[in-house]
Amino acid sequence: MTTTLVFDALTKRFGDTAAVEGLTATVHPGRVTGFLGPNGAGKTTTLRMLLGLVRPTSGTATFDGRRYDELSAPVREVGTLLEATGFHPGRSARNHLRILSTAAGLPPGRPDQVLELVGLTPEARRKVGDYSLGMRQRLGLAAALLGDPPVLVLDEPANGLDPQGIRWLRSFLRSLAAEGRTVLVSSHVLPEIEQTADDVLVVAKGRLVRSGTLAELQAEGRGGTTVRTPDGERLAQALADAGLVAHGLGSDELVVQASPAAVGELAARHGIVLHRLAETAGGLEDVFLSLTGQVQA
Amino acid sequence: MTALVRAELLKLRTVKLPLWLLVTALALVLLGVAATVLTAGLEGAPLRRDDPQLMARAVANASGGNVVVLILGIMVLTQEFRFGTATPSFLVTPKRGRVLVAKLIAIALVGAVFAIISAAVAVVAGALLIPFKDGVVNYDEQVLQVLLGAILVMVLYGPIGIAVGALIRNQIAAVVGALAFTFLAEQLLIALLPSWGKWTPGGASSAVLQLGDLATTRGDLLPVWGGALLLVAYAVVLSAIAARLTLRRDLT
Numbered sequence: 001m002t003t004t005l006v007f008d009a010l011t012k013r014f015g016d017t018a019a020v021e022g023l024t025a026t027v028h029p030g031r032v033t034g035f036l037g038p039n040g041a042g043k044t045t046t047l048r049m050l051l052g053l054v055r056p057t058s059g060t061a062t063f064d065g066r067r068y069d070e071l072s073a074p075v076r077e078v079g080t081l082l083e084a085t086g087f088h089p090g091r092s093a094r095n096h097l098r099i100l101s102t103a104a105g106l107p108p109g110r111p112d113q114v115l116e117l118v119g120l121t122p123e124a125r126r127k128v129g130d131y132s133l134g135m136r137q138r139l140g141l142a143a144a145l146l147g148d149p150p151v152l153v154l155d156e157p158a159n160g161l162d163p164q165g166i167r168w169l170r171s172f173l174r175s176l177a178a179e180g181r182t183v184l185v186s187s188h189v190l191p192e193i194e195q196t197a198d199d200v201l202v203v204a205k206g207r208l209v210r211s212g213t214l215a216e217l218q219a220e221g222r223g224g225t226t227v228r229t230p231d232g233e234r235l236a237q238a239l240a241d242a243g244l245v246a247h248g249l250g251s252d253e254l255v256v257q258a259s260p261a262a263v264g265e266l267a268a269r270h271g272i273v274l275h276r277l278a279e280t281a282g283g284l285e286d287v288f289l290s291l292t293g294q295v296q297a
Numbered sequence: 298m299t300a301l302v303r304a305e306l307l308k309l310r311t312v313k314l315p316l317w318l319l320v321t322a323l324a325l326v327l328l329g330v331a332a333t334v335l336t337a338g339l340e341g342a343p344l345r346r347d348d349p350q351l352m353a354r355a356v357a358n359a360s361g362g363n364v365v366v367l368i369l370g371i372m373v374l375t376q377e378f379r380f381g382t383a384t385p386s387f388l389v390t391p392k393r394g395r396v397l398v399a400k401l402i403a404i405a406l407v408g409a410v411f412a413i414i415s416a417a418v419a420v421v422a423g424a425l426l427i428p429f430k431d432g433v434v435n436y437d438e439q440v441l442q443v444l445l446g447a448i449l450v451m452v453l454y455g456p457i458g459i460a461v462g463a464l465i466r467n468q469i470a471a472v473v474g475a476l477a478f479t480f481l482a483e484q485l486l487i488a489l490l491p492s493w494g495k496w497t498p499g500g501a502s503s504a505v506l507q508l509g510d511l512a513t514t515r516g517d518l519l520p521v522w523g524g525a526l527l528l529v530a531y532a533v534v535l536s537a538i539a540a541r542l543t544l545r546r547d548l549t
Contacts, residue, residue, distance in 0.1 A: 048549065053548040055547055069391035074390075083381070087382065088382055090313060103304035103389045103390060
């Protein structure tokens with residue numbers, strides 16, 4: 001059984017400010033989809049709308065056409081990890097999972113199985129209040145896996161994990177996707193996503209600014225030029241007139257999809273002073289920064 | 298729904314708070330019985346030592362933990378928001394009304410357990426203390442009625458607590474507000490305006506416990522069934538308001 005997630009014009013406004021605006025995207029089974037964006041870009045609000053915790057102002061987020069609250073057995077259909085705070089500090093990890101498992105009507109052996117899966121068996125009977133952030137994160141992941149669901153929605157799962165934990169998480173997510181599951185992982189830490197995701201959704205200021213395969217986005221990062229100038233507005237205009245795509249990285253820095261030679265010559269023709277002209281190393285980071293930075297021109 | 302109620306009971310069994318509150322409730326029961334019996338026959342006291350109703354009056358203190366159960370109800374709900382466990386709860390059961398109903402049933406069951414232990418403690422304490430004061434221990438029908446009334450009060454105060462917690466959500470505000478209401482506002486209203494006070498949860502409890510002239514309303518009480526119905530109405534109406542108003546809010 002596979003499940004496709006669809007966001008359709010999903011919008012959430014808190015008063016006058018739009019946390020998420022017209023987000024439309026599809027998340028496919030059998031792949032790890034990275035949900036990227038700077039802090040405050042609207043990732044968590046989007047995921048909370050997907051999971052029925054926050055009511056959208058308009059638009060929908062569905063699992064094979066059904067809203068989360070329309071799923072007949074949510075825990076068996078969607079595994080979720082939100083922030084690492086949803087635990088009573090005085091309760092043991094095992095009891096926390098027993099409560100969720102009981103409420104969801106799962107077999108009584110499930111809590112111990114998922115604790116084993118995330119490597120928490122030796123600590124299962126300790127109070128969660130004594131756990132490190134990394135252990136809580138593993139417990140959250142165990143909770144997500146309770147119902148052996150075809151869909152996993154994980155908000156910043158690598159938070160608090162040590163380097164071994166992150167490596168473990170990466171291969172774990174890959175193996176879940178290889179089993180045909182739909183895996184949606186949000187992150188503001190790029191390297192994590194670069195080594196894990198097949199597809200990428202990039203959000204900035206509540207809007208989806210880019211979606212595609214990771215390979216496509218990485219390719220865009222090659223052959224670019226970073227240019228710094230005291231006259232950013234004029235350079236942006238000149239680049240736009242020449243039909244070159246440029247993104248601002250602040251008021252005086254631009255990333256241009258062209259060679260340094262082409263940019264330098266163009267600047268010289270317009271008499272624009274340059275303080276820096278460099279070929280970018282390429283990779284997702286540049287694309288990410290240019291997509292989520294202030295877009296000028 | 299059975300699974301949800303079992304999960305709610307498991308939540309209560311896997312933390313220490315309910316046990317401490319049970320100890321507190323039993324201490325209140327013992328204090329209440331001792332106060333009722335030991336003041337009997339003193340000058341100005343409402344009861345004589347040889348009052349045939351002395352045992353019934355004493356065991357009415359089995360409901361002494363009603364405020365404790367009220368607070369447990371408030372804690373059950375507000376802790377879900379304080380510790381963020383409301384998120385996993387609503388992820389498992391996205392239809393939030395079902396979570397609320399499961400909590401109401403679970404707390405009523407816990408209230409019943411508290412009540413039965415309280416009733417046993419009250420009867421034993423009464424039976425031991427009354428002869429010590431040379432009083433009369435009468436196991437009449439009224440004793441049984443009062444004990445059943447006390448159990449009913451304890452069963453219904455928990456759901457009222459859940460509803461109050463759902464409406465206020467801030468744990469400290471809800472607990473302090475509930476205590477201020479029960480020990481100050483309600484008592485003042487009952488003492489100063491008995492005809493209004495009898496409609497408060499406390500007034501309704503006094504009716505169910507057949508306190509009669511002993512009640513601070515000086516006998517101005519609803520009939521037993523009226524008090525019982527009024528308590529049920531408080532639990533149902535407050536829960537319904539909470540379900541409509543606060544439980545539908547975004548969980549950010």
